[in-house]
Amino acid sequence: MLVSCVSGAQLSNYATFLTDPPMAPLSIVMTSLSTATAVFITPTLSLLLIGKKLPVDVVGMMSSIMQIVVAPIAAGLLLNRYLPRICDAIQPFLPPLSVFVTALCIGSPLAININSVMSPFGVAVSFLLFGFHAAAFIAGYGLSGLAFRMTDDVKALQRTISFETGMQSSLLALALANRFFQDPLVGVPPAISDQIMNVLDRGKSLVEV
Template structure:
């Protein structure tokens, strides 16, 4: 038998390899090795039943255990190493995905941000007064750039296949809504004896294109309709360079002077160029576009908060004046009637469509939510009377709160409908 010197160094204490030991002690004859199910049988039952051989195998096995610590031997098991490595990779990827989801999901807090900005501007105006009117155009341009980066030609192609719906959305934007704006703007001057500039501000709100927030509201209520909403908003935004100045001249021109050429130039700079830049970046530099896309939602929420709070803070005296409540009620009436008209008229025109309810909600958002920030930027730049900007400033808040309230209402009803 092989004797082990326990006082020798570790390298000398270890027995010779198992196969060499076996070849030395086994009798010189052929053996058959039947298949055995467990590792225990490999050491006890594969070979002829010889007491000396069994004792030698057992001592070799014990010696091997003493030579290699248990924690060391376990650490080199292939399955465990692979599982630990794969788990680490999964954890890193999961963390990255979570961060991206958090950034991309920042738009979900827009209703809360709008409400918080409104309250903060009313309670402590200096928190927003530093964001003066000269920043409105660049801020709106950034929001338009974000829309361009998040759009693609595929979205347009899918929605263009429904020209009837696009036409209905366009009619709601630039015919129904301006008529309602003209009605509420007129009664503000004739019935409530408000300054002419207030009526002009209400009409200006009704002349601008659709709001990008309508796309997000549509996505929350009916995700499948989001591309259609994007196309309708993009179409109204692209043609606003001609339509908005002409409508403003038609509705407001008899009351206040309107610079049509100046409005067209500003809309090109604020809307058309940023959206085109975003689309081009998305098309020709997809890596850069993909890298900055997760950062755009939180930045857009921050910019939206500034654009909501600043107009209220700057015009706080007019908003809290005796006629401020009347303006608020007129703006609420204007938006409520716009949401209602878009919903009802769509139901009458597309009553046979299989997705008529989803279309009604989508066109209601498109008709009731418009780019009040654009109206505010135009009011501050092209009208000398600061009161023209008061209705757009109030409209930014009312439009957002009413729109997302409808999202919560319609989403709750949709979830309650049995499948």
């Protein structure tokens, strides 16, 4: 539920840039709108979907999303605008640092809960998440094809929307899980989601190529 409530992943922008560069601005706009509204949408959806079974701190979630997502983006934009030389200096180090930090964030809950991950629980969660992301990719691709079938370069538009609907910000879901839910198992689905999302994205790109 928490994975489905978060905003679209920034990885969708990169995937769109690799497959359909002219559609990259559209992908960035969609992700930006999804991210900006996540401050209110994610806590609200979490309350509606999870609140009946677990306590949900709506105000706390809003504050955390502001700190985790909105504040760094705003800081990055300001830094790029007013201190471009610093941005140019640190830019080569950011991609490997991002990969390293992401690996630590995803690997930590999986390693801590390795017995549960390797149990029927982990297998069931993996199948559920695989189905969730696959359905989101397919729905985004198919429904956009119906809605925009008369549009020029409709296939590129379908791929762009499919990336946006199928990719969730699993790291944000993981951060919220660790912050607001005491059970360490709550962090397992977002961690698995990130891995499944990458596998589906690569497979989808290979099929389309």
